[in-house]
Amino acid sequence: MALDRWIGLILLGIFLAYGYAAWFTMDASLAPFMQRNPIWPSTFPKILSIMGILCALVIIAGLEKGEAKIGDIDYRRLGDYHLGQALGLLALMVAYALLLRPGGFLFSTTGFLIVGSVILGERRWITMIVVSALATGVVWYLVQEVLGIFLRPLPGFLGG
Numbered sequence: 076m077a078l079d080r081w082i083g084l085i086l087l088g089i090f091l092a093y094g095y096a097a098w099f100t101m102d103a104s105l106a107p108f109m110q111r112n113p114i115w116p117s118t119f120p121k122i123l124s125i126m127g128i129l130c131a132l133v134i135i136a137g138l139e140k141g142e143a144k145i146g147d148i149d150y151r152r153l154g155d156y157h158l159g160q161a162l163g164l165l166a167l168m169v170a171y172a173l174l175l176r177p178g179g180f181l182f183s184t185t186g187f188l189i190v191g192s193v194i195l196g197e198r199r200w201i202t203m204i205v206v207s208a209l210a211t212g213v214v215w216y217l218v219q220e221v222l223g224i225f226l227r228p229l230p231g232f233l234g235g
Contacts, residue, residue: 083134090131094124163194179229184211 089178097120105115134137171187178186188207197203 080135080137083131087128087135088133090124090127093120094128097121099122160194160196164191167191167194176227177230180226181211181228182230186213201212 097117101117101120102115109115165189167187171183174186175183185207188210189203192203192207215226215228219226219228
């Protein structure tokens with residue numbers, strides 16, 4: 076079996092587990108007054124699980140590709156791809172998840188965007204810093220002030 080079909084099989088297992096959690100475990104703890112709502116907190120995860128399962132089945136069946144093209148991934152030549160960048164981004168995502176609460180949203184997210192763009196090869200430092208800070212500030216403002224969801228903006232030792 077080709078590498079893309081193995082990945083599709085792994086994704087199918089992940090989305091089946093996610094769908095099981097969305098369909099059977101999330102709704103059990105709903106308050107009685109929420110059980111009559113047309114949209115529950117599990118509605119979006121249910122839709123995502125269905126879409127993910129369908130996409131994984133398309134990959135497994137091989138319906139997404141016609142003929143083999145020059146740009147297709149060859150698992151025998153994985154060393155020719157940018158695996159260092161991919162693994163660096165995965166490590167950066169884990170570090171971001173671990174540093175988000177103690178580092179605060181603004182510092183952690185700005186640092187994640189800056190380091191991520193450096194890993195991907197960006198070298199225009201001023202543009203990178205301005206765009207990362209601006210995007211982080213806009214997202215924080217929208218989540219904190221517009222949606223009313225508390226996000227700790229600064230680390231605890233700076234009064235966040």
